[in-house]
Each structure stands twice: as structure tokens, then as C-alpha cells.
Amino acid sequence: MTRLPALAAAFAPHDDLADKLLPYAFSGNDGSHDASHLIRVWKNAARIQAEEGGDDRQLAAAVLLHDCVSVEKNAPFRAEASRLAAEKAWEILDGLGWRTAEISPVAHAILTHSFSANMTPETLEAKILQDADRLDAIGMVGAARCFYIAGRMGSGLYDPLDPLADNRPLDDKAFAIDHFETKLFRLADGFQTAAGRRLALERQVRLRSVLAMLLDEI
Structure with missing residues (x-):
């Protein structure tokens, strides 16, 4: 907890708000949804908001609290996390x-941000949060998080006899790189804002490069 005031500065110009909300921002010990994730999502959100507009205070609150309840990827009620x-x-x-009028858009953004929830964001702030969070799931960081989560779940990196699942069903619970096809490569098609879509296409190229380099080495 002693690091929280220093972490709050990363959410400038809303560091005062971050100082109040960071104590509630985390639950569990998932390193893919930790302080570094929140900071990256905030940077993504701020970059998109600078182009698209929207209420940056509500957006900051939504970013800070979007993972305030932690549910493991393999939990049966994972879809309820948001x-x-x-x-x-x-x-x-x-x-x-x-006030209720201030809380409602923040809660809506958090409710609709998750891929697992499969809900459509209706406000600009909700669209930006969803895009900002999904940007962190693709690109180099997305690949790193994929392998980290696979380790937490006890998955292998790849099927040694059929890495690309040419002759077997994809199974991202068993093999990390299967998750690239089952989810990560699909994310770029679902971005909500023009700025988010542009950034997603850049990161999609990086993600495909990670897979290509891995396949070359194995």
C-alpha cells in the first residue's frame, strides 16, 4: 500500500482521484491485472480520448475500477466479472x-468493457474503456500476458506435434498459442473508436510477428 501515492501520479491529471480509488482497484494476485495493467490502460484511454473526446474524469474512474473484482480466467462465473x-x-x-448521474456512466463502462461479458458499450467513455483494455491484450504486451496467464493456468506453450492445430481442434486451455487464434487475433475487428481501431491494427501486426518468430524458433 505504501506505493499507492507514487502510483497515483501515473494517472495525472487525475492523480487525486487515483489516490482515492487505487486502494480499491485490485483484488487477487493476478499479474496480468495489476497496477502496470491499469497504468497501460489509462495511457491507452487517454490517447484515444485526446482524439475522440469524452469525459476524462469518468473515464479515469472507470479505468481505475474496471478490474476491482478479480475472477480467474478458468472460473465458472468468469462472464460475471465485469x-x-x-x-x-x-x-x-x-x-x-x-452523484448517481456521475456514477451511472462509470458503471456502464465497467459493465461493458469485458470480452467475456459480450455486451455492447453505448457511451463514448464505455467505448474508449473497452478499446483501451483490449489494446492491452494484443501487441507485445498482449503476447506476454497470454504466456503469463497460460503459466498461471498450467497450460503448455504449444502442441509439440501440431502447433498450429492443423489436424486437431484449437484448445487454448491446453496450449498458450492456441489463444492467439481463439481470441487475440479476433479482437482487432471489434474496436469501437476510430483511434482505437488504428492502434489495434498496429498492435495486431506485432502480435502476428510474435507468433511468427515463435514458430520459426520451434
Whole structure:
């Protein structure tokens, strides 16, 4: 907890808000959804917001609290994670004196940001949060997170006899690189903002390069 004031500075110009919300921002010990993830998502969101507009204070709150309830990737109620986080975020912001009209768009952004929830964001802030979070799942960081999560889940890196699943069903619970095809390469087609789509295409190229280099080495 002693690092939280220093971490808050990374969310400037909303470092005062971050100082209040960071104590609630994490649950569990998932290194793919930690402080570094929040900072990257905020940088992505701020970059998109600078082009697209939107309420940056609401966006900062949504970024800071979007993972405030942690549910493991292999948990049976994984699809409920964003709903649980939105409900907790509402309670936190209400406790800090936010008005309902301010909390509602933050909760909506958190509710709809998750790929697992399969919900469409309706506000600009929600679209930016979804794009900013998904940018962190592709590119070099996305590849690193994929392999990290595979290790947490006890998966192998790849099928030694059929890495690209030419003659077997894809199984991203068993093999990390299967997740590239089952999810990561699909993300770039679902971005909500023009700025997000442009950034996603750049990172998609990097992600495909990671896979190509891995396949060359094996």
C-alpha cells in the first residue's frame, strides 16, 4: 500500500482521484491485472480520448475500477466479472459522494468493457474503456500476458506435434498459442473508436510477428 501515492501520479491529471480509488482497484494476485495493467490502460484511454473526446474524469474512474473484482480466467462465473466490478464500483463512488448521474456512466463502462461479458458499450467513455483494455491484450504486451496467464493456468506453450492445430481442434486451455487464434487475433475487428481501431491494427501486426518468430524458433 505504501506505493499507492507514487502510483497515483501515473494517472495525472487525475492523480487525486487515483489516490482515492487505487486502494480499491485490485483484488487477487493476478499479474496480468495489476497496477502496470491499469497504468497501460489509462495511457491507452487517454490517447484515444485526446482524439475522440469524452469525459476524462469518468473515464479515469472507470479505468481505475474496471478490474476491482478479480475472477480467474478458468472460473465458472468468469462472464460475471465485469458485472461484479460495476456493482462494487458503484458502491465505492457512492461512498465517496459521487452523484448517481456521475456514477451511472462509470458503471456502464465497467459493465461493458469485458470480452467475456459480450455486451455492447453505448457511451463514448464505455467505448474508449473497452478499446483501451483490449489494446492491452494484443501487441507485445498482449503476447506476454497470454504466456503469463497460460503459466498461471498450467497450460503448455504449444502442441509439440501440431502447433498450429492443423489436424486437431484449437484448445487454448491446453496450449498458450492456441489463444492467439481463439481470441487475440479476433479482437482487432471489434474496436469501437476510430483511434482505437488504428492502434489495434498496429498492435495486431506485432502480435502476428510474435507468433511468427515463435514458430520459426520451434
